[in-house]
Amino acid sequence: xxxxxxxxxxxxxxxxxxxxxxxxxxxxxxxxxxxxxxxxxxxxxxxxxxxxxxxxxxxxxxxxxxxxxxxxxxxxxxxxxxxxxxxxxxxxxxxxxxxxxxxxxxxxxxxxxxxxxxxxxxxxxxxxxxxxxxxxxxxxxxxxxxxxxxxxxxxxxxxxxxxxxxxxxxxxxxxxxxxxxxxxxxxxxxxxxxxxxxxxxxxxxxxxxxxxxxxxxxxxxxxxxxxxxxxxx
Amino acid sequence: xxxxxxxxxxxxxxxxxxxxxxxxxxxxxxxxxxxxxxxxxxxxxxxxxxxxxxxxxxxxxxxxxxxxxxxxxxxxxxxxxxxxxxxxxxxxxxxxxxxxxxxxxxxxxxxxxxxxxxxxxxxxxxxxxxxxxxxxxxxxxxxxxxxxxxxxxxxxxxxxxxxxxxxxxxxxxxxxxxxxxxxxxxxxxxxxxxxxxxxxxxxxxxxxxxxxxxxxxxxxxxxxxxxxxxxxx
Numbered sequence: 001x002x003x004x005x006x007x008x009x010x011x012x013x014x015x016x017x018x019x020x021x022x023x024x025x026x027x028x029x030x031x032x033x034x035x036x037x038x039x040x041x042x043x044x045x046x047x048x049x050x051x052x053x054x055x056x057x058x059x060x061x062x063x064x065x066x067x068x069x070x071x072x073x074x075x076x077x078x079x080x081x082x083x084x085x086x087x088x089x090x091x092x093x094x095x096x097x098x099x100x101x102x103x104x105x106x107x108x109x110x111x112x113x114x115x116x117x118x119x120x121x122x123x124x125x126x127x128x129x130x131x132x133x134x135x136x137x138x139x140x141x142x143x144x145x146x147x148x149x150x151x152x153x154x155x156x157x158x159x160x161x162x163x164x165x166x167x168x169x170x171x172x173x174x175x176x177x178x179x180x181x182x183x184x185x186x187x188x189x190x191x192x193x194x195x196x197x198x199x200x201x202x203x204x205x206x207x208x209x210x211x212x213x214x215x216x217x218x219x220x221x222x223x224x225x226x227x228x229x230x231x232x233x
Numbered sequence: 234x235x236x237x238x239x240x241x242x243x244x245x246x247x248x249x250x251x252x253x254x255x256x257x258x259x260x261x262x263x264x265x266x267x268x269x270x271x272x273x274x275x276x277x278x279x280x281x282x283x284x285x286x287x288x289x290x291x292x293x294x295x296x297x298x299x300x301x302x303x304x305x306x307x308x309x310x311x312x313x314x315x316x317x318x319x320x321x322x323x324x325x326x327x328x329x330x331x332x333x334x335x336x337x338x339x340x341x342x343x344x345x346x347x348x349x350x351x352x353x354x355x356x357x358x359x360x361x362x363x364x365x366x367x368x369x370x371x372x373x374x375x376x377x378x379x380x381x382x383x384x385x386x387x388x389x390x391x392x393x394x395x396x397x398x399x400x401x402x403x404x405x406x407x408x409x410x411x412x413x414x415x416x417x418x419x420x421x422x423x424x425x426x427x428x429x430x431x432x433x434x435x436x437x438x439x440x441x442x443x444x445x446x447x448x449x450x451x452x453x454x455x456x457x458x459x460x461x462x463x464x465x466x
Contacts, residue, residue, distance in 0.1 A: 010282040011295045046340040049243040103404025107279040107344030171336025
């Protein structure tokens with residue numbers, strides 16, 4: 001397999017970084033090819049703007065998705081976006097590795113999605129969900145959070161974790177056509193012992209060695225909706 | 234009322250910007266005080282990092298939330314964060330005005346939340362949800378999206394809009410203690426006529442003039458959970 005790990009943490013010694021390093025080691029040892037986009041190290045620009053387009057389809061009024069599509073087709077979109085799209089094109093499996101900030105990804109990773117999931121390649125027209133541009137590729141979230149496991153669930157204080165992550169799991173990855181694997185969550189990380197952290201790394205390595213055995217998450221199929229995207233019932 | 238509008242759009246002529254301008258006009262005409270943080274115009278830095286702290290509690294290992302709390306208390310946190318926190322402190326109503334990017338806020342606004350919702354002031358320890366630091370203040374999302382209204386709902390292709398927005402509505406605003414008003418959504422904006430856009434602006438103005446009549450969204454109360462945050466049942 002070819003695996004792209006997109007990693008976002010501001011502290012190189014963090015446990016989130018250790019998860020990334022574990023993934024590189026485990027996947028490489030299993031004979032897979034691994035590339036890493038370390039967004040903080042790259043000082044990745046997360047702000048989608050007209051500056052991403054050297055040439056503009058409409059120089060007077062910027063519609064980001066439209067300029068993205070045209071700029072990607074013509075090769076005039078910003079070089080950092082082109083490079084990241086090429087990495088995603090290359091990979092079979094995309095791993096997003098990050099600390100939960102406000103029940104979501106940190107802004108630098110949100111901006112990676114905003115800028116790199118380009119219209120025309122990742123989605124467009126009726127090409128989304130199971131018709132999305134990335135169909136055939138798998139995606140996995142691996143993340144750390146401060147909360148404990150019992151704080152997530154139907155009756156728990158924060159509700160279901162997968163519901164809280166819906167904009168990423170469904171609204172971004174599944175929307176773009178990725179087969180989305182169950183996320184790997186490292187709970188309570190700032191407060192646990194070194195032994196617990198070591199155990200989490202072992203669990204994560206086990207998970208990475210069993211990717212083919214995982215049941216992917218379920219999302220809508222365009223087959224169930226009509227041309228105007230009403231449910232067929 | 235004192236109203237802070239945090240606005241994020243890369244195109245000054247956009248309809249999202251027109252919503253912001255409408256809010257300024259309507260609220261000012263009604264005698265309210267209005268301030269605007271125009272994140273693109275400010276070139277707001279959305280990337281939470283160790284660079285936000287002139288002095289570090291631990292210079293060898295950065296835990297962002299910990300340094301945030303200490304840096305905010307000591308006044309050594311980055312000046313742009315201090316200024317934005319002061320604006321939120323000042324306001325009675327916070328409006329986040331943005332285009333939906335990947336079923337969420339654009340990265341520049343995610344980073345405003347990441348950096349400005351400082352530990353110790355917005356939340357901390359058992360101070361979250363109805364005990365959050367911003368209790369007594371109201372918050373409203375106003376946003377534009379490409380999808381049509383029928384694409385959101387229990388049986389719709391994207392599911393419930395409020396579920397898709399849960400990380401912002403519940404995981405950020407309600408978590409920090411804000412009373413969260415029902416969001417104002419402008420659907421299908423890139424494709425509708427000027428007449429439709431004008432109608433949306435009229436509806437939005439009406440909404441802003443009736444803020445006191447709106448029923449806020451419901452979220453968990455810490456009263457329903459024990460000291461370890463298990464449901465009391």
